[in-house]
Amino acid sequence: TKPSKSRRQTELNDIFISVKTSKWYHDRLDLILETWYIMARDQVYFFTDEDNDIYRHRTRGHLINTNCSSTYDRYALCCKMSIEYDTFIASKKRWFCHVDDDTYVNVPALVTLLQLYNDTGDWYLGKPSLSYPLKTRDLDGAGQQIAFWFATGGAGFCLSRGIALKMVPFASGGRLVTACRKIRLPDDCTIGYFVYISLNKQLTVVNQFHSHLEGLWRINLGNIANQVTFSYGQLGTRRNVVQIPGYNDSYDPSR
Numbered sequence: 001t002k003p004s005k006s007r008r009q010t011e012l013n014d015i016f017i018s019v020k021t022s023k024w025y026h027d028r029l030d031l032i033l034e035t036w037y038i039m040a041r042d043q044v045y046f047f048t049d050e051d052n053d054i055y056r057h058r059t060r061g062h063l064i065n066t067n068c069s070s071t072y073d074r075y076a077l078c079c080k081m082s083i084e085y086d087t088f089i090a091s092k093k094r095w096f097c098h099v100d101d102d103t104y105v106n107v108p109a110l111v112t113l114l115q116l117y118n119d120t121g122d123w124y125l126g127k128p129s130l131s132y133p134l135k136t137r138d139l140d141g142a143g144q145q146i147a148f149w150f151a152t153g154g155a156g157f158c159l160s161r162g163i164a165l166k167m168v169p170f171a172s173g174g175r176l177v178t179a180c181r182k183i184r185l186p187d188d189c190t191i192g193y194f195v196y197i198s199l200n201k202q203l204t205v206v207n208q209f210h211s212h213l214e215g216l217w218r219i220n221l222g223n224i225a226n227q228v229t230f231s232y233g234q235l236g237t238r239r240n241v242v243q244i245p246g247y248n249d250s251y252d253p254s255r
């Protein structure tokens with residue numbers, strides 16, 4: 001029998017990682033640049049709303065001024081996502097992974113995860129922050145009730161090139177912003193909308209993605225090396241961070 005023609009396995013260089021940031025939060029980039037960024041310098045692009053020579057330099061030209069508004073509203077965030085998406089499409093990479101600027105990406109674990117899936121297939125990998133699907137009226141359709149899952153942007157999510165290309169008619173060249181405006185949902189929900197409603201595909205839940213909307217102290221130390229993303233923040237009055245013994249709270253408040 002002939003040996004089956006198999007494609008080269010996915011490697012780090014096949015992954016496009018976009019980090020959403022804002023001029024208000026450029027100092028958050030310090031943590032990233034000093035930690036996981038070092039393992040993925042060529043893969044990571046930062047999407048912001050103002051030029052900044054220092055960070056442009058430190059990211060070796062990977063700081064992209066989207067010229068989107070620097071307000072914290074649906075329109076501005078969708079505007080950034082739209083440029084992230086377009087930049088990925090132009091990049092020819094196999095995988096589009098989006099994270100916020102308060103996220104730690106476990107780069108080797110991300111590569112290992114993506115090697116389990118075929119980038120030419122239709123994959124939307126991430127984790128919902130709700131335990132139920134988002135219910136809304138389809139304002140881009142006949143106004144009927146719809147329900148769908150979406151991966152929380154704050155936990156990070158990945159799209160295969162296969163599914164991302166199918167979104168071109170809805171998402172490319174600023175159409176993602178038009179869609180956000182029509183359906184009146186944030187950027188991460190809009191991606192879920194495209195997957196479920198426009199394409200009739202599904203989210204694959206990956207529990208190794210973690211946003212600060214969940215209790216990060218619950219992550220079992222023994223499993224930490226396999227987790228793909230971590231965030232940090234406050235949950236009520238509690239500091240929500242991964243528990244790693246030996247780290248000093250005041251010296252390293254985000255872990």
Ligand code: UDP
Nearest residue numbers: 020021022025070071072073100101102154
């Ligand atoms: N962000 C932004 N513009 C703003 C405020 C926030 O692009 O005006 C970005 C921020 O850089 C981060 C993401 O939106 O990547 C989420 O912001 P944050 O973590 O402050 O809020 P959360 O939604 O997690 O409460």
Ligand code: MN
Nearest residue numbers: 100102154233
């Ligand atoms: Mn956050």
